[in-house]
Amino acid sequence: MILYFSATGNCRYVAERIAQANDDEILSMTEAAEIGRYSFEADTVGIITPTYFWGLPSVVKEFLSKVEIKAGYIWFIATYGTTPGGSGYFTDKCIGGKTDAFFSVKMADTWTVWFDLSTPEAVGKFTKNTETEINDAITRIRNRERGNFMKNKVPVFSAKIAYSTYDSARATKNLSADENCIGCGLCAAKCPAGAIEMHDKRPVWVKDKCAMCFGCLHRCPKFSIQYGSGKGTRKHGQYLNPNVKI
Numbered sequence: 751m752i753l754y755f756s757a758t759g760n761c762r763y764v765a766e767r768i769a770q771a772n773d774d775e776i777l778s779m780t781e782a783a784e785i786g787r788y789s790f791e792a793d794t795v796g797i798i799t800p801t802y803f804w805g806l807p808s809v810v811k812e813f814l815s816k817v818e819i820k821a822g823y824i825w826f827i828a829t830y831g832t833t834p835g836g837s838g839y840f841t842d843k844c845i846g847g848k849t850d851a852f853f854s855v856k857m858a859d860t861w862t863v864w865f866d867l868s869t870p871e872a873v874g875k876f877t878k879n880t881e882t883e884i885n886d887a888i889t890r891i892r893n894r895e896r897g898n899f900m901k902n903k904v905p906v907f908s909a910k911i912a913y914s915t916y917d918s919a920r921a922t923k924n925l926s927a928d929e930n931c932i933g934c935g936l937c938a939a940k941c942p943a944g945a946i947e948m949h950d951k952r953p954v955w956v957k958d959k960c961a962m963c964f965g966c967l968h969r970c971p972k973f974s975i976q977y978g979s980g981k982g983t984r985k986h987g988q989y990l991n992p993n994v995k996i
């Protein structure tokens with residue numbers, strides 16, 4: 751069983767690749783939470799999450815804090831663009847120190863407030879080793895290797911400091927939709943935090959905080975949603991992993 755969270759497709763892609771190679775099944779954490787499934791018993795259980803602010807997306811942290819896993823081998827993968835920070839540490843803490851193996855896979859960095867994903871070349875700068883890292887994880891998982899194989903992680907004390915800034919960054923007042931919005935409702939329908947409602951064909955953020963997953967920003971057909979002043983996000987383009995449907 752592979753449990754994953756994915757806003758823009760990177761983690762979904764890694765989950766699909768590993769499931770296909772190792773004959774496993776995948777389930778999104780948002781779907782599991784929706785149906786109230788928090789108990790998993792399997793030969794092996796995998797957890798795949800994006801890194802947010804050197805830690806875990808709020809929805810992942812909430813899910814993992816409730817989950818009960820019984821498995822002979824539990825593995826974890828963080829996808830990331832710059833550093834997976836302390837995501838392995840935070841995950842292991844949530845599941846009671848039961849993680850047997852930790853991996854990381856560098857992919858396009860969807861925090862486009864800072865990072866440029868506006869061209870295939872810009873995306874390519876992040877993805878040079880993606881396939882190698884996925885293949886390495888597949889082999890090690892198949893062989894049930896134990897240990898921490900994550901690259902570019904940071905000391906836990908620095909990760910805790912960086913992660914403490916996530917809470918203010920994920921205030922929904924930082925998000926807005928401009929006049930190009932056509933009222934399609936896709937942003938609201940796909941929000942993993944239930945933070946958007948459509949009122950008079952306009953998205954309205956009805957919660958003070960969300961996961962800040964950027965799924966709405968990257969998925970909007972009119973690129974109408976921006977973060978803050980929009981200076982960074984408008985310039986850096988939209989990105990959805992091209993290999994999966996999300």
Ligand SMILES: Cc1cc2nc3c(=O)[nH]c(=O)nc-3n(C[C@H](O)[C@H](O)[C@H](O)COP(=O)(O)O)c2cc1C
Binds near residue numbers: 991
């Ligand atoms: C709010 C937010 C914060 C992020 N923080 C980090 C980070 O601390 N370190 C990093 O390397 N990547 C960071 N990223 C990039 C994502 O972890 C990365 O692009 C991931 O592969 C996205 O996965 P997904 O497509 O499955 O949603 C961040 C992305 C977002 C939206």
Ligand code: SF4
Binds near residue numbers: 930934970
């Ligand atoms: S996805 Fe974009 S166009 Fe569609 S309702 Fe949301 S903001 Fe408007």
Ligand code: SF4
Binds near residue numbers: 940942960
């Ligand atoms: S409002 Fe947008 S950024 Fe926030 S959780 Fe929902 S889809 Fe993600």
